[in-house]
Amino acid sequence: MSQAVRNRRIVLAARPRGEPVDGDFRLDDEVLPLPRKGQVLLRNHWLSLDPYMRGRMNAGRSYVRPLEIGDTLGGATVAQVVESMHPEWAPGDWVLAYGGWQDYVVAEGDTLTRRLDPTTLPLTTALGVYGMPGFTAYAGLHEIGRPKPGETLVVAAASGPVGATVGQxxxxxxxxxxxxxxxxxxxxxxxxxxxxxxxxxHRAPDFAAQLAAAVPDGIDVYFENVGGKVFEAVLPLLNDFARVPVCGLVAHYNDTAPPPGPDRLPQAMGLILSRHLTVRGFIQSDFIGLYPEFLREMGAWLREDRILYREDVVDGLEHAPQGLIGLLRGDNFGKRLVRIVP
Amino acid sequence: MSQAVRNRRIVLAARPRGEPVDGDFRLDDEVLPLPRKGQVLLRNHWLSLDPYMRGRMNAGRSYVRPLEIGDTLGGATVAQVVESMHPEWAPGDWVLAYGGWQDYVVAEGDTLTRRLDPTTLPLTTALGVYGMPGFTAYAGLHEIGRPKPGETLVVAAASGPVGATVGQxxxxxxxxxxxxxxxxxxxxxxxxxxxxxxxxxHRAPDFAAQLAAAVPDGIDVYFENVGGKVFEAVLPLLNDFARVPVCGLVAHYNDTAPPPGPDRLPQAMGLILSRHLTVRGFIQSDFIGLYPEFLREMGAWLREDRILYREDVVDGLEHAPQGLIGLLRGDNFGKRLVRIVP
Structure with a gap:
C-alpha cells in the first residue's frame, strides 16, 4: 500500500456517570503514520467487546491505567497484516492483536504473540471461547474453582463466553x-x-428460592462474574470449603455509589470464616503459564465439539458503543463481537 | 479416689442477645460417673477462654454444632489425670484436653492426643502460643498469608495470643x-x-489516617481476626495480590443484625477483583497436617525466647463468664486463661 491510511477510531469523549451513553464516545478520524522498521500495519476485522472495558472508562485504579479523554478505546481484535516491516510477519497473515476500536493499527511486530490459522478454527474464536474469555474460564477453574466430580458448580451470565465455557x-x-x-x-x-x-x-421473582431448590447439596464452586442479587442468593448456599473465583462483577460496573444498606459485608465475612470459604479475584493473565495447556486442551475440545460456543455480532465499528452499552445490560446472547470489515 | 466426684460446671442458661450477660450462664453441680474401661478422670487446672466460644452460644450453623441450653460450655483445658482406666495414662499425667468449663471431666483415653511435659515449657502455653491460638497464627501464615521478606503485614488484636504470634x-x-x-x-x-x-x-480518632501513613508501600497480608472498622481501614490499602487469612471477626460476634448501610459488600468484591485479592476463611484444624512442624518450630522459638507471649489470668471457674464477656470487649491483655485450681 505504502501510502497514507485514513483510520476511523472511537475515542473516549467523556467519562460515563453510571451507564455509558452515546455521548461518552466519539467517532474520530486520523491519518496513520506508515509502519517503521520492526512494525506492522494491521487491519482490524473483528473487535471483541468485553465487560472489563467499562472499568477502563473510569478514572482511577483498575487492572491497568485508565483511558484519558480523547484516547482510542482498547480491545482485542482479529486483524490481518496489511504491510510489514518485521521479518516474521507478511501481508495476509492473521493475528490476535490488541488493536482497539479502530479500522487499523500500527503495532510492533515483536508484541504480536499469537498467529491465527484460518483453516483450523474460525478466526473469531480467538476473541471468545479460544481466547481471553475462554482462558478466563479455564484458568479460574484450574487454579481456584477446582470442581471435583460430583460437586455442584454455579455460574451466572452463563450464556456469555466466560460463563458458558465455565459450565461446559x-x-x-x-x-x-x-x-x-x-x-x-x-x-x-x-x-x-x-x-x-x-x-x-435470574429475572424470575422467586429466583432465590429456585436456586436453593436447584442445589440440594449446596454449592461447592461459585464462579463469580456478575455480583448483585445472584451473589446475594448464592452466598447462604455455599458449602464449607467452597471456592469463589471472582473474574467479573458486571452488575456493578455502572454503579456510581454503594447501594443502600444494610451493610452485608460483615455477614459475608462471617460466612467466609465459618464456612472456610476461599474468595479470590483474578484476571486470566495471572495464570499465563497455563496458556499453552489451554490452547492444547481447548483446541481439542472445540474440534471434537465437546465445547460449544455462540457469537453475537454487531455490524460496523460505528455501532461498537451501542454494542458495549447493551453488553453491560446483558443484551448479548453469546460472545459479542463487532464486525469491522463487512 | 474411686468415689463419687462432685463436679462444678458452667452451663448455657440462655442464648445471649448481643453481648452475653451473667444470666446467660449458670453455675451447676453434678456428681460425675466414675471412669469406665478406656476412660480417664481428669481434673481441669486451666481453662482457655477464646472468642470462638461466643459463636457456639448461638443457635444455628457454626464451626461445630451449637450448644443446647443446659449444656456445659466447651473449651480447651490443661488437665491432670486423677484416675485412669486406660493403659497409656496414669494418675499425675498432664494432658491438653477439651475439658470444658468445669472442675472435672471423664474422657476417653484414646481421644487425648497431646501429653504435656511440665518440665520444658509452662503448661499454660499449650492453651496459647504453643496451642490452638499459636497454631492458628502459624498455619494461617504458612498456608494463606505467606509473607515474603520485605512485605508489609498488618494484624489487629495484636496483643492477643493469635495476633501477637502472627506479628512475631x-x-x-x-x-x-x-x-x-x-x-x-x-x-x-x-x-x-x-x-x-x-x-x-485503633481507638485513635484518626486511626485510618495513621494506618495509611504506617504502610507507605501498601499492605500485602492482612491477618483478619477482628473485622469492624479495622477491616474498613485496611481494605483500600491492600496491594495487588494481597492475602487475607480470616480466622476471626470478634468485632461482630455480638452483632444481632447487619449494621446500617451503605452496603459495602459490592465495593469489597470490586477490590477483591481489581486487586486480585485472596480472602480465605479457616480454622487451624483445616491444616492439622502442619501441627508436628508447628510444635517443633514453635517449641524451638519459645525455648530461645524468639517468640514472647503474655497471659491474662482470671481466678476461679465461677469468674469464667465475666472473663469471656470481657474478652469479647477486648479487656484482656494477652492470652486469657481461667485458673480453676488455686
Missing amino acids: IAKLRGARVVGIAGGERKVAHLRDELGFDVALD | IAKLRGARVVGIAGGERKVAHLRDELGFDVALD
Whole structure:
C-alpha cells in the first residue's frame, strides 16, 4: 500500500456517570503514520467487546491505567497484516492483536504473540471461547474453582463466553452445573444445547428460592462474574470449603455509589470464616503459564465439539458503543463481537 | 479416689442477645460417673477462654454444632489425670484436653492426643502460643498469608495470643509488621517488647489516617481476626495480590443484625477483583497436617525466647463468664486463661 491510511477510531469523549451513553464516545478520524522498521500495519476485522472495558472508562485504579479523554478505546481484535516491516510477519497473515476500536493499527511486530490459522478454527474464536474469555474460564477453574466430580458448580451470565465455557468445562470435569441467565431463550440454550444440569432465569421473582431448590447439596464452586442479587442468593448456599473465583462483577460496573444498606459485608465475612470459604479475584493473565495447556486442551475440545460456543455480532465499528452499552445490560446472547470489515 | 466426684460446671442458661450477660450462664453441680474401661478422670487446672466460644452460644450453623441450653460450655483445658482406666495414662499425667468449663471431666483415653511435659515449657502455653491460638497464627501464615521478606503485614488484636504470634512469626520471616491494639499499654507492648515495626491504637480518632501513613508501600497480608472498622481501614490499602487469612471477626460476634448501610459488600468484591485479592476463611484444624512442624518450630522459638507471649489470668471457674464477656470487649491483655485450681 505504502501510502497514507485514513483510520476511523472511537475515542473516549467523556467519562460515563453510571451507564455509558452515546455521548461518552466519539467517532474520530486520523491519518496513520506508515509502519517503521520492526512494525506492522494491521487491519482490524473483528473487535471483541468485553465487560472489563467499562472499568477502563473510569478514572482511577483498575487492572491497568485508565483511558484519558480523547484516547482510542482498547480491545482485542482479529486483524490481518496489511504491510510489514518485521521479518516474521507478511501481508495476509492473521493475528490476535490488541488493536482497539479502530479500522487499523500500527503495532510492533515483536508484541504480536499469537498467529491465527484460518483453516483450523474460525478466526473469531480467538476473541471468545479460544481466547481471553475462554482462558478466563479455564484458568479460574484450574487454579481456584477446582470442581471435583460430583460437586455442584454455579455460574451466572452463563450464556456469555466466560460463563458458558465455565459450565461446559465443569461438566467435562464431572461436576453438576447450574447455569443462570436472563430470559427464557438463554435458559433454554443452557439446558437444551449446552447440557447444563439446571438452568435458571435470574429475572424470575422467586429466583432465590429456585436456586436453593436447584442445589440440594449446596454449592461447592461459585464462579463469580456478575455480583448483585445472584451473589446475594448464592452466598447462604455455599458449602464449607467452597471456592469463589471472582473474574467479573458486571452488575456493578455502572454503579456510581454503594447501594443502600444494610451493610452485608460483615455477614459475608462471617460466612467466609465459618464456612472456610476461599474468595479470590483474578484476571486470566495471572495464570499465563497455563496458556499453552489451554490452547492444547481447548483446541481439542472445540474440534471434537465437546465445547460449544455462540457469537453475537454487531455490524460496523460505528455501532461498537451501542454494542458495549447493551453488553453491560446483558443484551448479548453469546460472545459479542463487532464486525469491522463487512 | 474411686468415689463419687462432685463436679462444678458452667452451663448455657440462655442464648445471649448481643453481648452475653451473667444470666446467660449458670453455675451447676453434678456428681460425675466414675471412669469406665478406656476412660480417664481428669481434673481441669486451666481453662482457655477464646472468642470462638461466643459463636457456639448461638443457635444455628457454626464451626461445630451449637450448644443446647443446659449444656456445659466447651473449651480447651490443661488437665491432670486423677484416675485412669486406660493403659497409656496414669494418675499425675498432664494432658491438653477439651475439658470444658468445669472442675472435672471423664474422657476417653484414646481421644487425648497431646501429653504435656511440665518440665520444658509452662503448661499454660499449650492453651496459647504453643496451642490452638499459636497454631492458628502459624498455619494461617504458612498456608494463606505467606509473607515474603520485605512485605508489609498488618494484624489487629495484636496483643492477643493469635495476633501477637502472627506479628512475631512474620518478623522472623522478614516481613515489616504493623500491629493494631486498643489502648496505650498494649500499643507500647507491641512496639517495645515484641519489636513490631509500627504499633497503632485503633481507638485513635484518626486511626485510618495513621494506618495509611504506617504502610507507605501498601499492605500485602492482612491477618483478619477482628473485622469492624479495622477491616474498613485496611481494605483500600491492600496491594495487588494481597492475602487475607480470616480466622476471626470478634468485632461482630455480638452483632444481632447487619449494621446500617451503605452496603459495602459490592465495593469489597470490586477490590477483591481489581486487586486480585485472596480472602480465605479457616480454622487451624483445616491444616492439622502442619501441627508436628508447628510444635517443633514453635517449641524451638519459645525455648530461645524468639517468640514472647503474655497471659491474662482470671481466678476461679465461677469468674469464667465475666472473663469471656470481657474478652469479647477486648479487656484482656494477652492470652486469657481461667485458673480453676488455686
